[in-house]
Amino acid sequence: MATFLSSVLLLVLRTYAAPPEHVQVWPGGWTQAPGEAGNETLTPSLVPPPGTAQHAPHSIIIGVRKGGTRALLEMLDIHPEVAAAATEVHFFDWDENYVRGLEWYREQMPYSYPHQITVEKTPGYFTSPAAPARICAMNPSIKLLLILRDPTERVVSDYTQVYFNRLENRKPVQAIERMLVKNGALNTRYKAIQRSLYDVHMRNWLQYFPLRQIHIVDGDTLIRDPLPELQRVERFLDLPPRIHASNFYFNQTKGFYCIRSDGHERCLHESKGRPHPPVNGTVLRQLRSYLRQHNRDFYRLIGRTFNWH
Ligand SMILES: *[C@@H]1O[C@H](CO)[C@@H](O)[C@H](O)[C@H]1NC(C)=O
Numbered sequence: 001m002a003t004f005l006s007s008v009l010l011l012v013l014r015t016y017a018a019p020p021e022h023v024q025v026w027p028g029g030w031t032q033a034p035g036e037a038g039n040e041t042l043t044p045s046l047v048p049p050p051g052t053a054q055h056a057p058h059s060i061i062i063g064v065r066k067g068g069t070r071a072l073l074e075m076l077d078i079h080p081e082v083a084a085a086a087t088e089v090h091f092f093d094w095d096e097n098y099v100r101g102l103e104w105y106r107e108q109m110p111y112s113y114p115h116q117i118t119v120e121k122t123p124g125y126f127t128s129p130a131a132p133a134r135i136c137a138m139n140p141s142i143k144l145l146l147i148l149r150d151p152t153e154r155v156v157s158d159y160t161q162v163y164f165n166r167l168e169n170r171k172p173v174q175a176i177e178r179m180l181v182k183n184g185a186l187n188t189r190y191k192a193i194q195r196s197l198y199d200v201h202m203r204n205w206l207q208y209f210p211l212r213q214i215h216i217v218d219g220d221t222l223i224r225d226p227l228p229e230l231q232r233v234e235r236f237l238d239l240p241p242r243i244h245a246s247n248f249y250f251n252q253t254k255g256f257y258c259i260r261s262d263g264h265e266r267c268l269h270e271s272k273g274r275p276h277p278p279v280n281g282t283v284l285r286q287l288r289s290y291l292r293q294h295n296r297d298f299y300r301l302i303g304r305t306f307n308w309h
């Protein structure tokens, strides 16, 4: 949004100085030449606003999947000094992208002004064995943001997302209990469970980055009361405080906060507030009890506890 607003302002100024062309502005600062008006595909002649450039990110939201990474990025994007990447780049976790090199990575970033910082988010980084070393090789002093929620809830949310994706693609689906239990025991090799072993993944990151470079956002709190979490992120990123209570309003129908910024209101995509399926209580207790020791180990690693149970 910050980039969008700046480019609109810039465009107004530019139009003022050199009036003739009618130019369509797309979010992210892309402009569309007049001849192509009405063509909805985003492949127009690409004219970045003058004074902007693409930069490797100053900060990366590394995960966790289903932790609230989209909400965090959208809320952080309220800040006028933040330029957020529009898509998940998957540079450090997908080998086929990583081999394209850092120049390719930089080209995936939004155009930003010199006073802005670039932020990218790819939730898959947190659980990728290769990502920490690769990010460290690019910039060992980069600031990392990690948003987490109750790891048991995260497993169910992870399952729910896959479930709906498969339904949309007309693939067969299975009840969550069939995924969680194999041969009468908890199936700890199920990927959704593996991704919730925060201690295991965190140990890998701490081999490359000191804890003070990884700011952990409480995803459960962010959804209930976004402002204090965002103010902590502003301080961590050394940004001046520009996000205010007036940037959020509660949508009763959705049951969560929406964003008001630059005179626009926006809520997260429908898929973000999906109800979870009911899960067999015995199986859920097995899962909680399996994750309990991992959670304790995680608290010890980061010197902080969460209200997960
Ligand atoms: C829109 O632009 C694309 C790429 O230039 C082109 O392939 C497509 O045919 C255009 N569509 C219309 C409706 O003009």
Ligand SMILES: *[C@@H]1O[C@H](CO)[C@@H](O)[C@H](O)[C@H]1NC(C)=O
Residues within 6 Å of the ligand: 251, 252, 253, 254, 258, 265, 267
């Ligand atoms: C609140 O959420 C509902 C349901 O998704 C949506 O239709 C409506 O536009 C939202 N209202 C506002 C003010 O954001």
Ligand SMILES: *[C@@H]1O[C@H](CO)[C@@H](O)[C@H](O)[C@H]1NC(C)=O
Residues within 6 Å of the ligand: 181, 280, 281, 282, 283
């Ligand atoms: C829940 O799962 C347990 C263990 O797998 C099983 O014994 C029990 O019958 C299930 N309960 C229900 C209500 O399906």
